[in-house]
Amino acid sequence: MTASSPLDVVQRPALDAAAIRVQFPILRTCVHGQPLVYLDNAASAQKPDRVVDAVADYYLRQHANIHRGAYQLSITATRLHEEARACVARFINAAEPAECIFTRGTTESINLVAASWGKANLRPGDEIILSELEHHSNIVPWQMAAQASEARIRVIPIDDAGELRLDVYRQLLSPRTRLVAVTQVSNALGTVNPVQEIISAAHAAGALVLIDGAQWVAHGRTDVQALDADFYAFSGHKLYGPTGIGVLYGKRRLLEAMPPYQGGGDMIERVTFAHTTYAELPNKFEAGTPHIAGAVGLAAAIDWLCAAGLEAAATHEALLLRHATQRLSAIPGIEIKGTARNKAGVLSWVVTDPPMGTLDIGVALDFKGICIRTGHHCCQPLMDRLGLASTARASFGVYNTIAEVDCLAAELAAIIDAGRGQRVSVGAVPAPAAGRPTGAPEILYPGAEAESPAAAAELIREVFELLPDWSMRYQHLMGLGARLPVMPETLKTPANFVSGCQSLVHLDARVRSDSTDILEFLADSDAAIVRGLIALLQQLFSGQSATTILAFNAQAFFGQIGLDEHLSLGRRNGLAAMVQRLRQLASRVVGQRGVRDLEAASPAAVHCSHT
Numbered sequence: 001m002t003a004s005s006p007l008d009v010v011q012r013p014a015l016d017a018a019a020i021r022v023q024f025p026i027l028r029t030c031v032h033g034q035p036l037v038y039l040d041n042a043a044s045a046q047k048p049d050r051v052v053d054a055v056a057d058y059y060l061r062q063h064a065n066i067h068r069g070a071y072q073l074s075i076t077a078t079r080l081h082e083e084a085r086a087c088v089a090r091f092i093n094a095a096e097p098a099e100c101i102f103t104r105g106t107t108e109s110i111n112l113v114a115a116s117w118g119k120a121n122l123r124p125g126d127e128i129i130l131s132e133l134e135h136h137s138n139i140v141p142w143q144m145a146a147q148a149s150e151a152r153i154r155v156i157p158i159d160d161a162g163e164l165r166l167d168v169y170r171q172l173l174s175p176r177t178r179l180v181a182v183t184q185v186s187n188a189l190g191t192v193n194p195v196q197e198i199i200s201a202a203h204a205a206g207a208l209v210l211i212d213g214a215q216w217v218a219h220g221r222t223d224v225q226a227l228d229a230d231f232y233a234f235s236g237h238k239l240y241g242p243t244g245i246g247v248l249y250g251k252r253r254l255l256e257a258m259p260p261y262q263g264g265g266d267m268i269e270r271v272t273f274a275h276t277t278y279a280e281l282p283n284k285f286e287a288g289t290p291h292i293a294g295a296v297g298l299a300a301a302i303d304w305l306c307a308a309g310l311e312a313a314a315t316h317e318a319l320l321l322r323h324a325t326q327r328l329s330a331i332p333g334i335e336i337k338g339t340a341r342n343k344a345g346v347l348s349w350v351v352t353d354p355p356m357g358t359l360d361i362g363v364a365l366d367f368k369g370i371c372i373r374t375g376h377h378c379c380q381p382l383m384d385r386l387g388l389a390s391t392a393r394a395s396f397g398v399y400n401t402i403a404e405v406d407c408l409a410a411e412l413a414a415i416i417d418a419g420r421g422q423r424v425s426v427g428a429v430p431a432p433a434a435g436r437p438t439g440a441p442e443i444l445y446p447g448a449e450a451e452s453p454a455a456a457a458e459l460i461r462e463v464f465e466l467l468p469d470w471s472m473r474y475q476h477l478m479g480l481g482a483r484l485p486v487m488p489e490t491l492k493t494p495a496n497f498v499s500g501c502q503s504l505v506h507l508d509a510r511v512r513s514d515s516t517d518i519l520e521f522l523a524d525s526d527a528a529i530v531r532g533l534i535a536l537l538q539q540l541f542s543g544q545s546a547t548t549i550l551a552f553n554a555q556a557f558f559g560q561i562g563l564d565e566h567l568s569l570g571r572r573n574g575l576a577a578m579v580q581r582l583r584q585l586a587s588r589v590v591g592q593r594g595v596r597d598l599e600a601a602s603p604a605a606v607h608c609s610h611t
């Protein structure tokens with residue numbers, strides 16, 4: 001496919017993105033000195049000033065706790081909260097506001113149904129149908145409910161385009177099926193599922209349906225009555241509204257028959273120590289002080305989006321998606337993942353030539369001011385089905401432009417070009433070594449760069465202080481990573497796999513053959529930034545004694561040089577997992593040396609990671 005001019009795609013602008021953009025102050029900011037290009041709307045959308053103003057105005061002028069107050073301010077806050085509920089009901093065409101429960105978001109909405117409806121209705125042998133496209137938040141709550149009730153989970157597979165196999169779905173439906181829980185739009189691939197068809201087939205089989213609308217509500221009209229959905233869940237923050245607020249829609253008769261999810265204030269009718277009766281809907285499911293400002297902000301977001309035009313937004317995003325698909329497909333080395341006929345606002349890809357870790361792509365784009373998401377997108381079963389650990393994902397919102405898509409494509413092409421032939425392979429040195437079969441390559445493990453981990457830390461700190469900013473420090477780390485000795489594939493065994501890292505990490509350590517406690521290690525990752533962190537760990541620890549490794553507080557050191565603050569949570573966890581692995585290995589060496597000292601045994605090398 002060749003890149004086409006944006007004008008081929010955009011004959012008629014469906015929506016005035018420029019007029020929309022001025023309402024989002026964040027879009028005028030810069031990242032790493034570059035204008036922000038925000039393409040992570042599937043994770044969370046930015047907020048127009050109208051929403052921020054509504055929340056601020058509420059806190060500045062209208063806040064009080066709701067329901068119980070006899071005074072005007074509390075009555076006003078209660079009115080605003082309930083008006084927000086009415087706004088939500090109109091937005092999704094619920095039969096009445098009481099069918100719309102405020103929650104913290106999609107995750108809590110699904111947990112509420114799984115816990116409450118599940119407890120009341122699931123029995124051993126019952127079946128819940130999910131799909132391979134589901135987000136973890138539409139999998140794990142059902143696994144918990146199934147475990148508690150001895151019900152069983154069945155899964156609708158996808159085809160290679162990322163579309164649900166409806167033929168298999170129909171076969172899965174049976175009198176044992178109690179509930180079908182599927183997403184309307186896949187957050188990882190963008191597939192729009194035929195939920196109407198899915199719901200009517202489930203109903204014909206006597207099952208209920210929960211729709212995860214997290215990725216739909218901002219991108220098309222929602223009519224829960226026309227769909228005949230039994231439950232419908234979504235989050236405010238993907239809808240240009242605040243975080244911490246979401247909605248569970250449920251049909252009145254179903255919600256009424258369900259036990260409360262949480263107990264507390266506001267959800268009761270009468271409490272005695274002997275017995276409690278519960279409030280009417282929706283309060284029965286809203287224990288405690290709710291996120292009043294969140295509800296107010298959500299209503300402002302809904303009003304704002306409806307005024308901008310949901311249909312116009314959908315058309316605009318479809319144009320962006322089509323253009324992005326054309327531009328990225330035309331870049332050699334990129335493989336688009338998810339080619340369903342009906343997609344909404346999400347484009348996922350991997351770079352196969354040269355093979356590049358998605359994390360590296362994300363970090364490199366970040367330096368150009370472009371925010372995309374990389375990883376498993378909370379869809380690990382889907383990644384398993386695709387045979388991938390992660391994808392890179394751009395996702396579009398109303399304020400994105402064709403120019404931003406072009407910017408993404410151009411920067412991506414440049415990153416891939418720069419990546420060609422950049423990795424240095426110096427892992428295995430073909431020299432015979434004592435004790436090895438002749439011809440087997442000796443594997444070089446890096447030796448000590450300083451006399452102790454603390455001395456190595458000083459050297460690292462000096463370099464970091466010399467570099468003027470974090471952009472340069474990242475580049476320094478990437479450079480270290482590029483020079484890291486590549487670990488031979490034979491050492492990338494399951495035993496050497498380090499779990500807890502966002503990217504793929506293997507670490508192999510050994511005790512140096514002329515010592516009893518000098519630990520050397522090799523490690524590798526599919527992400528350049530993680531290879532940079534591995535290089536730091538090698539500078540600190542490889543070639544040092546197990547005792548000094550254990551005595552050095554690496555986490556505190558990373559905090560002192562600011563790494564903690566500047567790494568994402570995933571990368572921080574990965575670094576902590578590698579440090580922990582090294583400490584475990586060092587402890588094992590110290591323990592074994594103790595035994596050997598006692599037995600006065602010979603100091604033969606212990607390959608600790610294989611024990």
Ligand code: PMP
Pocket residue numbers: 042043104105106107108135137138183185186187212214215235378
């Ligand atoms: N379902 C889908 C399809 C999602 O994309 C997300 C968010 N990525 C969720 C559920 C969970 O939403 P939240 O984190 O807002 O609860």
